[in-house]
Amino acid sequence: MDALELVDFCSEVLPEARTDPMRLIDRWIGEASRTGLPNPNSMVLATVGADGAPDARLVLLKAVEGRSLVFFTNLESKKALDLAVNPSAALVFHFASLERQIRVKGRVDPVNRLDVDSYFRxxxxxxxxxxxxxxxxxxxxxxxxxxxxxxxxxxxxxxxxxxAPSHWGGYRLIVSDLEAWVGRADRLHDRFLFRLDAGDAIRAQRLSP
Structure with a gap:
């Protein structure tokens, strides 16, 4: 493989710890859309199946509801089978045009049927x-x-x-951990880890690059 050019970053400093991490998702998706980034609401969904092996694929974020990220899919798909045995997952948003990334972890619950039917329409x-x-x-x-x-x-x-077919539905990932990353010069990237407690508390910690 030919050597790839090492690209430096020059983005703004990440907002301070008082930032609401869930609002950050909506804001960055909007900003990425304005740069012309295709499908800025696309996210990598990582799951682990019954065999203990990880898998990943792109899905589309359809809603941010409180501390939940909502997406829809075929309920007989590999991702759905994985979530049936291990309802924990991770998501990654990569906004290349903004030199930003968001990583998320949490529990995944099914979306109720009324909401599925409403979205399907x-x-x-x-x-x-x-x-x-x-x-x-x-x-x-x-x-x-x-x-x-x-x-x-x-x-x-x-x-x-x-x-809506009975084999088609939705999931909501209830965020427990969210890491926001902004590319900075000399690989001294800006990172914040937000931990979202069961109540309303949000704990923020700056991380080393």
Whole structure:
């Protein structure tokens, strides 16, 4: 592999410890969006399955509700199977255009069915049909098989609302630890670790780069 150029950082100093870490997520997503970063609400979700092996994939943050981060997925997917046996997970947001990163850990709980149905109704119709058509992560003989399934669903639901499948739902990660990182010159990066207690207390600690 060719040597990669070492890029230096020059971002602003991270806000002081009094910063509300949950508001920081919304603020940085908004700032990243204004720089033109595609899908600034994308985050890496890391889980551990029954075999003890870690896995990771990108998902989209759909809401920040109090101390919870909400995302939706197929409930028969690998991530859902992992969360069924080990309901703890980690998330990473990387805002490359801002030279910033947020790491999060916490417990994951299912989103209630009423909220799932409510969110599903806001999705584009094509995405709604796709949720029915895709047996996520299972073998697929060809792309045409998927296209044929979509065509069947378009006929089935012609002129009427597409309901949320029972195998599609959401999760909320209840944040216990959040680390905010800002790239700084000479690799002397700015880092704060926020610990969110069960009540309203937030403990903040500056970390070495």
């Amino acid at each position: 806001t999705r584009p119709r094509g995405s709604q049909l796709g949720a029915w058509a895709s047996a996520q992560s299972r073998p697929l003989r060809s792309r045409q098989e998927l296209a044929d399934r979509i065509a069947e669903l378009e006929v089935q639901y012609a002129g009427r609302e597409v309901p």
